[in-house]
Amino acid sequence: MSVLLETSLGDLVIDLETETCPKTCENFLKLCKVYYYNLNAFFNVQKDFLAQSGDPTATGVGGESIWSYIQSSSSNSSSSVPRFFTPEMNPKLKHTTKGTVSMAVAPAVDGGLSGCGSQFFITLVDNADYLDGIHAVFGHVVEGLETLDKLNDVFVGRDFRPLKDVRIRHVEILDDPFPDPPGLIRPPSSPIKPPDNSTRIAEDEDPLATLPEEEEERLRREKAAAASALTLEMVGDLPFANVRPPENVLFVCKLNAVTRDEDLELIFSRFGTIMSCHVIRDKKTGDSLQYAFIEFDRREDAEQAYFKMQNVLVDDRRIWVDFSQSVAKTNNAEAVGLVGRDDLVQTKRYRDDFDEKGRGGYDMVFDVPDRDRRRKRSRSRDGRDSGRDSRRRRSRSASPRRERDRRRDDHRR
Known part of the structure; x- marks a missing residue:
């Protein structure tokens, strides 16, 4: 009577001692039949000792027998079935060879033996005789000893749980001599989600890939x-x-200080219709900051200009062209309505923001009329101040001359 365990490290074929431990083997086979062990993790792997599984919670305190499982799954059952059953300890079955399969016996509160549920372990070393008489042997691994070697070499944490999950992917019953107990209902399919909430590396994930x-x-x-x-x-x-910059606006830098808006618009207009072209200037001085924004009507035209105008010589300077990353035009109340839409950034018509006198648009663009007024006011203030200063200087320079004349007249008298 055998069972095939398909694990994430390889297959294991277990021969069961159905004649010596009939109740333990029946419990194990029926739990396999209802997919109880599918996707269970080996939560306790101790090198050169044992590998433990069979607990859906992967904590070491979960699990139950098949009879308790049937009773908990049936809503009409009124009888109380204990969670564990009495272990079958046979002195002839010992932990003498590697690959011995035993049911983990839970300790009772009074220090005795409580019973067996669903948890089992497989020894990873020969002559583990210190487990004899404590846990119930009911089978042996007859195929897949190389899988046990891989299981013995996995990396584990302080709680002996593998850092990368090792799971029982599927269980196949090769031979089952026991009739199904009353009330046993086999699920239509195997579970697709692990029963425990593991935060470890998934068993199908390669961290070194x-x-x-x-x-x-x-x-x-x-x-x-x-x-x-x-x-x-x-x-x-x-x-x-989640805002995205416009795809039809180019950012051009490394410009010559003498390059004007009209120059750039003329150069870039051969790629398509230009909606706006502005060289950014300082507000106070009006000097070019040597970068500009060019908005095309179509994204395809902007892409073509990006590839063709890179490092082109303009006014004895090799310019640098890139797509604009600025979203200043979308940082307003209207952008709130674009949340969650594919067309998050719509085409803007910057030219519509300028009036007939050329004012408006970018905040950093210099306002020519304001600049003229400021210069006139500054010139008038400077003129008045310079007049007063000259009169003060003339008055100060005249005082010593009058003092010298007065002293000369006194001396003559």
Whole structure:
């Protein structure tokens, strides 16, 4: 009478001592039949000692016998069935060879033996005679000793649980001589989710697996962009972290200070219709900050200009072209309505923001009329101040001359 355990490390074939331990073997076989052990973890693996499983909670305190399971699954049963059953201790069955399968016997409160439920363990070493008389042997591993070697070499934590889950993926009953107990109902399919809430490395996950260099770089850039967006949202520069910059606006830098808006618009207009083109200038001085934003009507035109104009010589300066990362135009009340939509950033018509005199648009664009008025006011203030200062200087310079004339007249008298 045998059972095949398909684990994440390999297969194990267990021969059961059905004649010597009939009740223990019946309990084990029927639990296998109702998929009780499927996706259970080996939660206690001690090197050169044993590997323990059969607890759905993976804590060492869970599990029950098949008769308790049937009673708990039936809502019409009024009789009380104990959780554990009495272990079958046979002095002929000992833990002498590697691969011995035993039911874990739970200790009672008074220090005696409480009974067996569903938990079992497999020895990973020969001559574990200190387990004799304490736990009930009911089978032996006859195939898959190399799987036990892999199980013996897994990395574990302080609680002896493997850092990477080792699970029983499936159980196949090869021979079952016992009739089903009353009330036993086999589930239609095996469970697809582990019964415990494990936070360890999944049994089908490879922590050392490496992605292609291009894929790793892409993932790294995505994580860095998400972190930067969250930071900008926290400091208030973005309305929300999911906002995306427009795809039809180019950022051009390393410009010559003499390059004008009209020059850039003329150069870039050969790629498509330009909605706006602005060289950013200082508010106070009106000097070019040597970078600009160019908005195309179509994203395809912006992409073509990006590839064609990189490092092109403009006014004796090689410019640098990139897609704009600014979302200042979307950082307003209207952007709130775009949350959750695919077209999160819609095409903006910056030219509509300018009046017939060229004012408005970007906040950093210099306002020419205001600049003229400020210069006139500054010139008038400077003129009045310089007049008063010159009169003071003339008055101060005249005082010593009058003093000298007065002294000369006194001396003559």
